[in-house]
Amino acid sequence: xxxxxxxxxxxxxxxxxxxxxxxxxxxxxxxxxxxxxxxxxxxxxxxxxxxxxxxxxxxxxxxxxxxxxxxxxxxxxxxxxxxxxxxxxxxxxxxxxxxxxxxxxxxxxxxxxxxxxxxxxxxxxxxxxxxxxxxxxxxxxxxxxxxxxxxxxxxxxxxxxxxxxxxxxxxxxxxxxxxxxxxxxxxxxxxxxxxxxxxxxxxxxxxxxxxxxxxxxxxxxxxxxxxxxxxxxxxxxxxxxxxxxxxxxxxxxxxxxxxxxxxxxxxxxxxxxxxxxxxxxxxxxxxxxxxxxxxxxxxxxxxxxxxxxxxxxxxx
Amino acid sequence: xxxxxxxxxxxxxxxxxxxxxxxxxxxxxxxxxxxxxxxxxxxxxxxxxxxxxxxxxxxxxxxxxxxxxxxxxxxxxxxxxxxxxxxxxxxxxxxxxxxxxxxxxxxxxxxxxxxxxxxxxxxxxxxxxxxxxxxxxxxxxxxxxxxxxxxxxxxxxxxxxxxxxxxxxxxxx
Numbered sequence: 001x002x003x004x005x006x007x008x009x010x011x012x013x014x015x016x017x018x019x020x021x022x023x024x025x026x027x028x029x030x031x032x033x034x035x036x037x038x039x040x041x042x043x044x045x046x047x048x049x050x051x052x053x054x055x056x057x058x059x060x061x062x063x064x065x066x067x068x069x070x071x072x073x074x075x076x077x078x079x080x081x082x083x084x085x086x087x088x089x090x091x092x093x094x095x096x097x098x099x100x101x102x103x104x105x106x107x108x109x110x111x112x113x114x115x116x117x118x119x120x121x122x123x124x125x126x127x128x129x130x131x132x133x134x135x136x137x138x139x140x141x142x143x144x145x146x147x148x149x150x151x152x153x154x155x156x157x158x159x160x161x162x163x164x165x166x167x168x169x170x171x172x173x174x175x176x177x178x179x180x181x182x183x184x185x186x187x188x189x190x191x192x193x194x195x196x197x198x199x200x201x202x203x204x205x206x207x208x209x210x211x212x213x214x215x216x217x218x219x220x221x222x223x224x225x226x227x228x229x230x231x232x233x234x235x236x237x238x239x240x241x242x243x244x245x246x247x248x249x250x251x252x253x254x255x256x257x258x259x260x261x262x263x264x265x266x267x268x269x270x271x272x273x274x275x276x277x278x279x280x281x282x283x284x285x286x287x288x289x290x291x292x293x294x295x296x297x298x299x300x301x302x303x304x305x306x307x308x309x310x311x312x313x314x315x316x
Numbered sequence: 317x318x319x320x321x322x323x324x325x326x327x328x329x330x331x332x333x334x335x336x337x338x339x340x341x342x343x344x345x346x347x348x349x350x351x352x353x354x355x356x357x358x359x360x361x362x363x364x365x366x367x368x369x370x371x372x373x374x375x376x377x378x379x380x381x382x383x384x385x386x387x388x389x390x391x392x393x394x395x396x397x398x399x400x401x402x403x404x405x406x407x408x409x410x411x412x413x414x415x416x417x418x419x420x421x422x423x424x425x426x427x428x429x430x431x432x433x434x435x436x437x438x439x440x441x442x443x444x445x446x447x448x449x450x451x452x453x454x455x456x457x458x459x460x461x462x463x464x465x466x467x468x469x470x471x472x473x474x475x476x477x478x479x480x481x482x483x484x485x486x487x488x489x
Contacts, residue, residue: 079435
């Protein structure tokens with residue numbers, strides 16, 4: 001299934017090459033296409049160059065990039081206008097396709113991209129059970145704490161959030177099953193296809209796909225009455241206000257944010273106030289020193305360390 | 317004599333029938349253009365309001381369209397799903413030729429429809445909607461032109477059918 005989804009968006013010539021390589025797709029992390037440069041794969045954490053029949057690396061052509069753009073946009077680039085502004089498109093399965101080229105600027109802002117020269121396909125990985133070890137620290141007497149996952153990019157925060165959503169929704173030894181609303185602005189959490197999540201998010205989960213976070217949180221509260229709300233990559237003033245609103249409505253919040261450390265989080269505009277006013281009761285700090293998804297610390301609202309991952313257990 | 321009268325009636329009947337068929341073909345052309353106009357309006361609405369991508373829009377529209385448009389729309393959607401290296405303009409052209417050639421649409425309308433395929437799927441929503449509006453405007457003009465001459469043409473076909481029959485009969489007698 002995952003293999004088909006990935007191969008489906010690749011140009012025919014590269015699709016054939018990858019099929020010959022007989023890769024294990026769960027270990028495939030990225031596929032990088034740059035015009036007139038060798039095709040690069042990040043596989044099992046290492047760079048891999050795929051060769052053609054004569055043993056030379058396969059050189060990506062302009063046609064390959066054009067063909068792949070047609071596939072990732074379902075032959076409808078106009079439908080991805082908003083995503084193109086951000087520089088990436090999320091495809092079926094939650095995989096993220098990064099795009100670079102020449103930016104078209106209007107009123108000082110990026111309106112769109114043209115002359116696309118590079119495409120980077122980043123795989124979304126679903127790791128069931130990767131949140132098992134954190135539940136004793138984010139739940140107490142079957143009550144969930146407001147929790148913020150703090151992590152630099154590529155440390156598995158979305159993967160962890162996804163598994164937390166699944167376990168909270170289904171219920172486990174630490175927590176009863178709770179109704180949970182997910183605002184998936186970039187389709188990365190649920191990997192929705194035509195509104196239906198392709199990743200496992202549990203039996204009590206309602207998902208708003210491709211919806212701006214702030215607006216989505218308020219819509220969910222009004223329409224679905226969730227006990228928990230989960231959002232990915234908060235950062236704007238609107239997000240912060242919506243989180244405050246949701247907390248005042250009695251919802252528990254699960255969110256993620258980009259930061260290298262707790263110190264950096266405290267220095268972030270907007271979020272510093274949330275930390276100081278102790279909106280979140282638990283902070284999960286992720287890193288990738290030993291492995292991706294390593295829990296560098298779980299902190300309470302005062303910043304006291306509750307847990308740090310010692311053994312090098314594989315998470316994501 | 318009876319034989320001559322029967323023969324004359326048969327000739328006049330056959331040529332009149334030919335006239336009726338020619339007039340009906342003209343009416344059918346207009347009806348097909350009207351139906352195509354409706355489909356393109358729906359495509360525009362799918363793009364503008366639902367932000368649907370083309371394959372999805374074709375599936376939606378095809379599900380409650382009549383033949384051969386239904387098969388055309390489904391075939392487009394299926395071929396786009398297959399992703400076998402063709403650009404959209406080629407997929408569009410191939411399917412228009414395969415499914416709409418015998419639909420009764422006039423040749424110039426088919427040509428314009430073929431050209432539309434090269435402009436779909438690219439640019440932003442605003443441009444996409446404007447391109448569809450332009451196509452609809454052209455289609456509307458072609459339909460107006462056809463409607464203006466249609467009544468007289470239909471009468472002409474009927475008259476020509478009967479008159480040519482009488483003419484042939486007179487020649488034979």
